[in-house]
Amino acid sequence: MRFISTALFCALFAAPIAAIPAALAVVPPAGGVSLALTVDMEGGGCKPGEAKAAIAYDNSAITIILDNFQAAQGPAAGNLKSRAFCRVIIGVNSPGYAFDITSADFRGYVKLDQGVEASLVSRWKWIDASGADLKGKGNIHKIVNGPFSDDVLLHKDGELSGSEATVCQKKDAKLSISLSATVSANVANANGYIQGSAQDFGFSQILNLSWKKC
Secondary structure: OOOOOOOOOOOOOOOOOOOOOOOOOOOOOOOOOEEOOOOEEEOOOOOOOOEEEEEOOOOOEEEEEEOOOOEEEOHHHOOOOOEEEEEEEEEEEOOOEEEEEEEEEEEEEEEEOOOEEEEEEEEEEEEOOOOOEEEEEEEEEEEEEOOEEEEEEEOOOOOOEEEEOOOOOOOOOEEEEEEEEEEEEOOOOOOEEEEOEOOOOEEEEEEEEEEEEO
16 A cells, blocks of 8 residues: 655745645545445446455555456356456545545456457446436556466556546445456467456455545
8 A cells, every 4th residue: 555645845935945844645534434335236247245345544545356356268268258347336435535546456367378468447436326427537447468477466657547536525425436357369279367366365456545635
């Protein structure tokens, strides 16, 4: 987990200047944020009881773990499909604070033969109780090319696109997160798959947060 800080700089004046320390990051106090106990799910990549969501102890990130999120392509794919999709809707209670997602990490096991590509896409937005869109959204797209075989944490700053800043939402606002994984092969008989990591025993997404006061 990472702490997100904002530095404040003083303007220059003719008089002598005293150093001004950087301001502390805006973060809700411990225990000031909670997630809904129920996680609504849609898509073939997750079923009831196969998803968990938790907020970091320092409120710096939300982690979502999908127990059976996997995709595969090639002769060894068996009954697995080449694309997995899951939509998770989480109720977030953070009185007096709102957050933007600054980056998103994916953690899982990826195995790709030469000529096989894995594509991971995550989109998120705020919605109200009726499902109508609210202010605040973004998406991220990551690609891994074979040959590759490892437990990985995929992260790179500056990859967000289509972002819209969050505003202070009404209390029934929820965060809707769509995650898809696609494995495609350009070589005959090549294999590739994505599945949960040995560390989490599931495929996980980490949403890194930047907070502001309302």
